[in-house]
Amino acid sequence: xxxxxxxxxxxxxxxxxxxxxxxxxxxxxxxxxxxxxxxxxxxxxxxxxxxxxxxxxxxxxxxxxxxxxxxxxxxxxxxxxxxxxxxxxxxxxxxxxxxxxxxxxxxxxxxxxxxxxxxxxxxxxxxxxxxxxxxxxxxxxxxxxxxxxxxxxxxxxxxxxxxxxxxxxxxxxxxxxxxxxxxxxxxxxxxxxxxxxxxxxxxxxxxxxxxxxxxxxxxxxxxxxxxxxxxxxxxxxxxxxxxxxxxxxxxxxxxxxxxxxxxxxxxxxxxxxxxx
Amino acid sequence: xxxxxxxxxxxxxxxxxxxxxxxxxxxxxxxxxxxxxxxxxxxxxxxxxxxxxxxxxxxxxxxxxxxxxxxxxxxxxxxxxxxxxxxxxxxxxxxxxxxxxxxxxxxxxxxxxxxxxxxxxxxxxxxxxxxxxxxxxxxxxxxxxxxxxxxxxxxxxxxxxxxxxxxxxxxxxxxxxxxxxxxxxxxxxxxxx
Numbered sequence: 001x002x003x004x005x006x007x008x009x010x011x012x013x014x015x016x017x018x019x020x021x022x023x024x025x026x027x028x029x030x031x032x033x034x035x036x037x038x039x040x041x042x043x044x045x046x047x048x049x050x051x052x053x054x055x056x057x058x059x060x061x062x063x064x065x066x067x068x069x070x071x072x073x074x075x076x077x078x079x080x081x082x083x084x085x086x087x088x089x090x091x092x093x094x095x096x097x098x099x100x101x102x103x104x105x106x107x108x109x110x111x112x113x114x115x116x117x118x119x120x121x122x123x124x125x126x127x128x129x130x131x132x133x134x135x136x137x138x139x140x141x142x143x144x145x146x147x148x149x150x151x152x153x154x155x156x157x158x159x160x161x162x163x164x165x166x167x168x169x170x171x172x173x174x175x176x177x178x179x180x181x182x183x184x185x186x187x188x189x190x191x192x193x194x195x196x197x198x199x200x201x202x203x204x205x206x207x208x209x210x211x212x213x214x215x216x217x218x219x220x221x222x223x224x225x226x227x228x229x230x231x232x233x234x235x236x237x238x239x240x241x242x243x244x245x246x247x248x249x250x251x252x253x254x255x256x257x258x259x260x261x262x263x264x265x266x267x268x269x270x271x272x273x274x275x276x
Numbered sequence: 277x278x279x280x281x282x283x284x285x286x287x288x289x290x291x292x293x294x295x296x297x298x299x300x301x302x303x304x305x306x307x308x309x310x311x312x313x314x315x316x317x318x319x320x321x322x323x324x325x326x327x328x329x330x331x332x333x334x335x336x337x338x339x340x341x342x343x344x345x346x347x348x349x350x351x352x353x354x355x356x357x358x359x360x361x362x363x364x365x366x367x368x369x370x371x372x373x374x375x376x377x378x379x380x381x382x383x384x385x386x387x388x389x390x391x392x393x394x395x396x397x398x399x400x401x402x403x404x405x406x407x408x409x410x411x412x413x414x415x416x417x418x419x420x421x422x423x424x425x426x427x428x429x430x431x432x433x434x435x436x437x438x439x440x441x442x443x444x445x446x447x448x449x450x451x452x453x454x455x456x457x458x459x460x461x462x463x464x465x466x467x468x469x
């Protein structure tokens with residue numbers, strides 16, 4: 001090697017680094033090979049394979065994500081170029097939970113659901129796929145609010161009921177909980193937007209993940225929304241990783257109140273008024 | 277006199293051929309599965325270059341190592357998809373870790389000689405960043421060479437190209453990587469004074 005400012009690297013050194021970079025790993029395949037064998041094996045082998053899966057939440061996570069991808073492949077391909085461009089502009093920066101106050105989270109696995117997934121996979125990958133896709137579907141989420149002063153106003157869309165509007169001062173404490181109707185299995189992605197007068201802004205909200213997939217947002221209105229007084233629509237999109245709709249489509253759905261999501265993602269609106 | 281009925285042998289399955297290392301079966305399997313695996317990886321990673329790398333990784337490891345452990349072919353494709361998701365998720369998480377931590381020290385074998393350690397410290401952290409400078413095909417060729425030690429001819433059979441072409445591709449790719457690592461190390465050394 002040369003001096004510090006002008007290091008010399010040999011081809012042999014690069015080859016050694018590549019051998020390390022591309023080194024085959026053992027950890028994943030051992031289990032998978034066993035599972036493949038278990039498909040036609042004895043009941044004991046199947047039970048062993050299921051137990052193996054149960055011990056490794058990464059498999060259960062992969063099963064859920066694959067089911068999401070396969071179920072969502074059709075809708076994902078509908079993303080138009082303009083939507084993609086708009087999504088690129090609006091999409092919140094995605095980072096791991098602890099790096100940005102938590103947006104992407106690993107939900108605690110519900111033991112019963114994990115067991116069902118494990119047994120299904122061990123018995124038959126293909127038959128199990130349908131069951132696992134079912135497990136990947138998100139249950140309905142409802143929004144529970146605390147803090148702020150509630151008011152009712154007539155909805156712009158005549159088909160809908162009266163809408164609830166929460167009024168917040170800049171210093172008001174906002175406490176929102178997005179609660180699934182049943183415990184969620186696997187990884188969930190969450191995005192939030194603040195809509196006003198036809199514009200949509202991605203929000204990086206501090207998110208706390210509670211057991212069963214409950215998403216809690218808590219903080220001072222001025223800090224959370226960073227907006228001037230006015231009427232806004234908070235739009236929450238919750239879904240399986242890689243399945244969230246483009247921001248443009250999400251806004252459109254929020255406006256038209258048409259499809260509120262898919263089996264793999266769901267959209268919730270919350271009308272807020274910020275004063276002072 | 278005893279009549280012996282000779283029946284035709286059972287045709288070999290794709291899995292049988294893959295286990296035997298049949299180049300034609302490997303090439304066909306690669307051709308059929310790579311795009312499927314790639315698309316799944318791309319959904320997870322949202323980065324075509326990284327997705328292609330993970331797809332290569334999954335297929336190379338399967339074809340040259342783990343195929344021998346698989347006893348039935350029925351669930352093969354689903355298994356590969358599942359493996360692709362798992363690997364892609366891991367790559368995604370590792371991407372975050374590499375951004376968060378300096379992997380230099382942890383990546384170097386403590387038992388290595390001082391000279392090797394210095395070299396490793398120079399190269400290991402930079403080689404991954406330099407790989408995207410190569411074409412997808414070049415990365416595939418490097419992986420097949422350094423992960424499973426395939427000959428130029430076998431690499432060419434699998435991903436297309438004569439053994440002479442693969443030989444040139446590997447030589448040029450190594451040189452690109454060498455220069456890239458040197459350049460990055462030099463820039464960083466200058467920046468650090």
